[in-house]
Amino acid sequence: MIGKGTRAASVRYVLGAALGMASMTGVALAQDAASDALVARGRYLATAADCAACHTAPHGGKPFAGGYGIASPLGSIYASNITPSRTAGIGNYTEAQFSSAVREGIRGDGAHLYPAMPYTSYAKLTDQDIHALYAYFTHEVRPVDERAPATQLPFPFNLRFSMMFWNALYLDNSRFTPDPAKSAEVNRGAYLAIALGHCDTCHTPRNVMMAEIGGKELGGASLGSWIAPNVTPDPVSGIGSWSSDDLFRYLKTGDVPGKAQAAGPMAEAIEHSFQHLTDDDLKAIVAYVRQVPAIRDAADRKSRDSFGLASGREAVIRGAAGTLDNGEKIFTGDCAACHHPSGGGSKDGYYPQLFHNTATGASIPDNLIAAILEGVDRTVNGQHVFMPGFSHGSYVDELSDQDVADVANYVLTQFGNPAVKVSVADVVSIRNGGPKPLLARVGGYIVPAMVAGAVVLLGLIGLIVARRRKA
Ligand code: HEC
Ligand code: HEC
Ligand code: HEC
Known part of the structure; x- marks a missing residue:
């Protein structure tokens, strides 16, 4: 699609040259109209993906200037300045570099990003959508020439190249492909939920390496102080007891009387992202969420929205x-x-x-x-x-x-x-x-553990060699 866009532009250029100066303004206008639509599409995508949630500091931070520290169990990871500033932001990024940062977690200078930047989700974004996002960030976002604070994690997590091994294990760098067995609406919803709405980054549990566990999609996960609960269609452990309208209302407003209210990170996601989606896109997300495989936690007896009654005390x-x-x-x-x-x-x-x-x-x-x-x-x-x-x-x-x-x-x-x-x-x-x-808990012990492991290994080799000699 990037290719197609370039081709269309060069066709226009050739046409413009052939028709001469008189019609140049007309061509330029057509081009502006096209890029307005592209920028608007990029703006909508940036909202759907909630880039601002992390890249705009709370309490009046300048849009996309970074500075927001994402509390990770390993220490704060600061979101970068992604305004088109040439000194402090991504003003020097080519579209290819932008695409690598967003979809592969590789910064413009080649260093690896921490997965606190949800590139494992954005890896599913199509080329067209990356193109539109790039157009938005380079054309409409205002440059801010202030550097975001540097992230300092404890050794060994400060070694950014170690993310290479993590990526080799956990980054599925393939684009979204619609499932032909499912409706267009469910596929649209899957794209929004996985690549953009990233419901899974919060609601899918992570393994000890902090990667999402396959087969446990939307099964519920702790985010620190808050839990993003199981939202699979299971009627006991999930939200199978909710109607589609309930779920739609929750995503649009954060309040379903007699069921649930959204606080913490979910409130932020609704405030900054979901409430701004079109009704059709929200309905598509609902259709998708309602057909993921149900997950039951054996300990649950009845749905969490069904407990209790008014007190007469x-x-x-x-x-x-x-x-x-x-x-x-x-x-x-x-x-x-x-x-x-x-x-x-x-x-x-x-x-x-x-x-x-x-x-x-x-x-x-x-x-x-x-x-x-x-x-x-x-x-x-x-x-x-x-x-x-x-x-x-x-x-x-x-x-x-x-x-x-x-x-x-x-x-x-x-x-x-x-x-x-x-x-x-x-x-x-x-x-x-x-x-x-x-x-995070073993973090401090990883190096001693590795040294201990190496010593044990050397010891074993020594033992085997000694036995051979005896024999
Ligand atoms: C959940 C939080 C979060 C969201 C949402 C998020 N980012 Fe990021 N992003 C980060 C963090 C944190 C970093 C820095 C990571 C690091 O230093 O390793 C980052 C880094 C980046 C970088 C690298 C810039 C540089 O040179 O350091 C780009 C580009 C970027 N994000 C673009 C985006 C775009 C575009 C979106 C929306 C589609 C987005 N991000 C959404 C957290 C987020
Ligand atoms: C930034 C993390 C985050 C993202 C992104 C996110 N959620 Fe949530 N979600 C949460 C948390 C935390 C809660 C619990 C909020 C509370 O109880 O106040 C929650 C609650 C919910 C609930 C209510 C469950 C209940 O039992 O109360 C539903 C339904 C839900 N999320 C669906 C979604 C869907 C669908 C998406 C994607 C479109 C999504 N969430 C994206 C963190 C997130
Ligand atoms: C000043 C009014 C006020 C006071 C005082 C107050 N609450 Fe709330 N409470 C609210 C509002 C408003 C909401 C959110 C409603 C919504 O999301 O639509 C809420 C939501 C809640 C929720 C649902 C949160 C979620 O994440 O789903 C719980 C539980 C709760 N309150 C318990 C308490 C308890 C316990 C106390 C006393 C320690 C308390 N509240 C004091 C106004 C109040």
């Missing part, structure tokens, strides 16, 4: 303020004003109910703890949805680890899955960015 609470346990006291003081003492939320639905809510019905309480600590902050279609967080620095109330555990347990027994219990250690872990993958 308000009457009890009124006469018994002195005898309440800590969790109930905190709920009454810090939560009930919005979520109602019954847990039923507000009549207009702005404050959600806490029963029949995936955050309280899930078998892993991470999102409930994260919501209490970090709150909810999402702007969709001009409406700001906000719940204050209760962690350190909260302007409402700074809850201790014990307080968070107590109120979470109260909410779980009263409105959610009563079999799930939150410990102080769980709260400490979520406060500190969640469970660390094995790779």
Whole structure:
């Protein structure tokens, strides 16, 4: 397609030359119109792929100037400045270099990018779409001449070439190919979900090497403090109990009353990306998500949106303020004003109910703890949805680890899955960015382990040689 585009341009050039000066303006206009459409397409793709989520720093960062540190278990990885600045950004990138960076994780200077840049997903992008993205980033994005901070990971992860081995194992550098057995809508949805919407980068679990596990597509994964739950069509462990309209509404607004609200990284994805997609594209994503293979977790008994009911404890609470346990006291003081003492939320639905809510019905309480600590902050279609967080620095109330555990347990027994219990250690872990993958945990030991391995190997060789001599 890049080839075709160039050919079309050169045909125009030849035509222009043949027709002479008089019609040159007409040709130039036609070319501008074509590139306007191309740039607009690139803009839409950049939104669908949510390039800004990482490449624009939060709280007023200049568009695409980078600087946002992505907290990885190995340390912060800073997204680059990808404005067309020649000194600080990608102003000197050719389209081929841009394509290698986005689809293969190789920077303009040949160094390898960390997979925090989702090139394993973007590898599926078509040549046309890369062409449109390049046109957008070079023609419309404003150059910003400020360098993004450098990423400094601990040894051995600071050796960028080590990503070569990772890529050899885990980068499937093939473009998206439609599955002829599936409808055009499902194929479009697959392309958006995998190559652009990258649902899988968050919702597909990763192995110890932090690569997505094949065959576990959308099966659920921990992102640190938050969990991107199983969203396969399984009616118990996934979202098989949701209608297509529910899922459409969730992706467009982040709120499905009686089912789920989006906070954390999902809220960001909806705010910056999904709400801006056309309805047809959202419907295509829904059609795709609803036909991936269902995954069941043997421990699950019923769907996480089906737990709990309204509490009648308000009457009890009124006469018994002195005898309440800590969790109930905190709920009454810090939560009930919005979520109602019954847990039923507000009549207009702005404050959600806490029963029949995936955050309280899930078998892993991470999102409930994260919501209490970090709150909810999402702007969709001009409406700001906000719940204050209760962690350190909260302007409402700074809850201790014990307080968070107590109120979470109260909410779980009263409105959610009563079999799930939150410990102080769980709260400490979520406060500190969640469970660390094995790779991060062994990181410091990799080199000693390798040395130990080499010593053992040498020892074995020595043993074999000694035996041979004896024989
Ligand atoms: C999930 C976060 C994330 C998203 C989404 C993302 N990027 Fe990146 N990108 C990064 C990070 C982090 C780096 C730097 C990685 C490193 O230093 O190894 C990077 C690096 C790059 C680079 C290399 C620039 C350089 O010279 O360092 C380019 C080009 C790029 N991204 C383009 C894009 C485009 C285009 C999109 C959207 C289609 C996009 N990125 C979406 C995180 C992201
Ligand atoms: C940046 C990471 C990220 C991306 C990208 C992402 N999700 Fe999510 N998703 C999450 C997290 C985290 C949650 C939990 C949010 C919460 O409970 O507040 C979630 C929740 C959901 C839920 C609600 C599940 C429940 O039980 O409450 C659905 C449905 C969903 N995502 C579908 C999708 C689809 C479809 C895509 C791709 C179009 C997608 N997500 C992309 C992180 C992500
Ligand atoms: C100032 C009002 C307010 C207070 C106080 C408040 N919430 Fe919320 N809560 C909200 C709003 C708004 C939402 C998000 C609604 C939406 O997404 O549409 C929310 C969402 C939630 C969710 C769903 C989050 C998710 O990720 O799915 C849970 C669980 C929750 N609140 C629990 C609590 C608990 C427990 C407390 C007390 C410690 C509390 N809330 C205090 C307003 C409040």
